[in-house]
Amino acid sequence: MVGRVLLDRRHRTSPAKPGPPDEPPRRVPPPPPRWQRWLVPLLLLATVLLLWLPGLVSTKASSVPYSEFVTKVDAGDVKSVTINDKGAVDGTYTDGSDFTTQVPTAIDTAGLNAGLEAHKVEVTATQSSTSFVSVLLGWLPLILIVGLFVWMGRQAQRSLAGGLGGFGRARAQIIEAERPTTRFTDVAGYEGVKQEVSEVVDFLRDPERYRAAGAKGPRGVIMVGPPGTGKTLLARAVAGEAAVPFLSITGSAFIEMFVGVGASRVRDLFDDARKRAPSIVFIDELDAVGSRRGGAVIGGNDEREQTLNQLLAELDGFDPNVGIVVLGATNRPEALDPALLRPGRFDRQVTVPLPNQAEREAILTVHALGKRPGDDVELGRVARGTPGFSGADLANLVNEAAINAVRDGRTTITAADLDTARDRTLLGRRETSNALLPDERRAVAVHESGHALLAALCEHADPVAKVTILPSGMALGVTEQLPEAERHLYSEDYLLDLLTVRLGGRAAELVVFGQGSTGAANDLAGATQIAVRMVREFGLSSRVGPVGYGTGQPQYLGESPDDLLRKPYSEQTQRLIDQEVARLLTDAEHRAVDLLRLHRGALDRLAARLQELETVDGAVVEGVLRDERLASGTPVRRPR
Incomplete structure (x- = not known):
């Protein structure tokens, strides 16, 4: 496995202050006190106690049939009875126990009255009445249920910041003029990008200069680029430099399952911006709401398309002299609707690319603040060894190096910590428990020696920085190459050498073991x-000719499956491309095998050194080749 291929580069507040005097800031209701959270559970517990406690504390009398009651009366076992107007009887036996029964309304009770008088039973008559407590107990469950729904409705209103009317309001984070502290000086590198967006700052600071010249300031600026390149940071720097209110929202915040909510939030966002003008509206991940219309939905009736239509109308609707600038950021410019990118809406498209070597060094310097790098740390060398890293990747690299220093019980970051962090970022965690068998260990040493020797032998290949046979992530061994300078164009010779180095491991196995x-x-x-890219996109095949079948659009997130399925050429051309790709790979393998057979002694010595030391640097590879040439009497190749 070789180092990073440059052709496949990785795309990788303080308290709120009130708004202007004419528009008081919208206040979100404070959270309810803690005691209100326990109100509903306490009411439910009280209801249960009121319903069940009287029955639990009272002594329950036994219920007896009416016939048994009459028999007891005739036997003289009844002491007293209480009869209400509904025929319910509560009585006491002569032994002191209580009972209850019910007098049937269809039976003549004259005999019962005579028996009660004959045995001198104490009879008491009562009239049944409905007490307030019983009425309250009967209605209390319903009252509690209604109260529970009212409480839940108020909680929903509070969470939606104003009830159902606030459900359609824009959920933008409003940062007033005093709060943005980020400046252009806090953004390392990207001088060209900062110059592009600085005109937005000039327009918001002094719009009269533009009016005097009859010029109109930019309405909208969209920043496109790979993830992690600092588009959001640049937008905050614009707000900090202009010292105006900054309304920040993501594209996904407009989209809801309810029809019309997204369009309502767009209207509300621009209403807030007009009230706070001059101001900046920043929409991050613009592709979430601004994707191309059409496709499966015909007529534009879905919620996302309605939201996009409202956004287009708002971008056309505000007065350019009011002082509202819309900034957008996206990783997928190819997915945006063409109507969104026309002049008058987003007037400018600023590309925020991956940082070059000088910018990477400046970014590393910023992220190294607050840390303690050692004397052996050279940020320029680290920047040279991280082509294709974005600003977020570099921040993660420095943080991983600091974590590695803490793991070793140190507070100072060394160059070894940065190398370990780079290997972990590119390859994965070092697998110390993945022990190789002796035959596997020798095979990996031979494989990586083939990569390293061919990188040193090929004239246009990048120099070797390190070779290791320690497993990391999914790789059993690694050969790292560091470019001497930042490349922007790749010649055909460089690409052919790159193919040869790539196939150097397999070629070494064929030379030493006779099989792959x-x-x-x-x-x-x-x-x-x-x-494939050499033949299909770069026109570096004599048989296919100077024809390129690239996408023509930046693919910062990689090609989608649909792009891979849609081919702008015929099956016959695809067959020709396949044949040319196979020819290039076969020629590169033959070249690699021939070179390694010519330098078989150096291959064996380097493989032995790798088995002994496990990790060697590029100087060892150059030394092995130098020793071989001195022994054979050939001129020593000047190291690069």
Whole structure:
């Protein structure tokens, strides 16, 4: 496995202050006191106690049939009875026990009255009445249920910041003029991008200059680029430099399952911006709401398209002299609707690319603040060894190095910590428990020696920085190459050498063992991808000719499956492309095998050194080749 392929580069507040005097800030209701959270559970508990406690504390009398009651009366076992107007009887036996019964309304009770008088039973008559407590107990469950719904409705209103009317309001984070502290000086590198967006700052600071010249300031600026390149940070720097209110919202915040909510939030957002003008509206991840219309939905009736239509109308509707500038950021400019990008809406499209070597060094310097780098740390060398890293990748690199220092019980970051963090970022965690068998260890050493020697032998290949046979992530061994300078164009010679180095591991296995292995699977996949682009996009095949079948649009997030399925050429052309790709790979493998056979002694010595030391740097590779040439009497190759 070789180092990073440059053709496949990784795209990688203080308290709120009130608004202007004419528009008081919208206040979100404070959270309810803690005691209100327990109100409903306490009411439910009280209801249960009121309903069940009287029955639990009272002594329950036994219920007896009416016939048994008459028999007891005739036997003289009844002491007293209480009869109400509904025929319910509560009585006491002569032994002191209580009973209850019910007198049937269809039976003549004259005999019962005579028996009660004959045995001198104490009879008491009562009239039944409905007490306030019983009425309250009967209605209390219903009252509590209604109260529970009212309480839940108020909680929903509070969470929606104003009830059902606030459900359609824009959920934008409003940062007033005094709060933005980010400036252009806080953004390392990207001088060209900062110059592009600085005109927005000039327009918001002094719009009269533009009016005097009859010029109109930019209405909208959209920043496009790979993830992690600092588009949101640049937008905050614009707000900080202009010292105006900054309304920040993401594109996904407009989209809801309810029809019309997104359009309502767009209207509300621009209403807030007009009230706070001059101001900046920043919409992050613009592709979430601004994707192309059409496709499966015909007529534009879905919620997302209605939201986009409202956004287009708002961008056309405000007066350019009011002082409202809309900033957008996206990783997918190819997915945006063309109507959104026309002049008069988003007037400018600013590309925020991956940082170059000088910008990476400046970014590393910013992220190294607050940390303690050692004397052996050279940020320029780290920047040279991280091509294709974004600003977020570099921040993660420095943080991983600091974590590695803490893991070793140190507070100072060394160069070894940065190298370990780079390997972990590119390859994954070092697998110390993944012990190789002796035969596997020798095979990996031979494989990586083939990569390293061919990188040193090929004239246009990048120099070797480090070779290791310690497993990391999915790789059993790694050969890292560091470019001497930042490349922007790649010649055909460079690409052919790159293919040769890629296939160097497999070629070394063929030379030493006479057969290949599964260890070259990743190398073959990477080499095939490079060869396909050489034939299909770069026009570097004599048989296919100067024809390019690229997408023509930046793919910061990689090609989608639909792009891979849609081919702008015929099956016959695809067959020709396949043949040319196979030819390029076969020629590169033959060249690699011939070079390694010519330098078989250096290959064996380097593989032995790798088995002994496990990790060597590029100087060891150059030394092995130098020793071989001195022994054979050939001129010593000048190290690069």
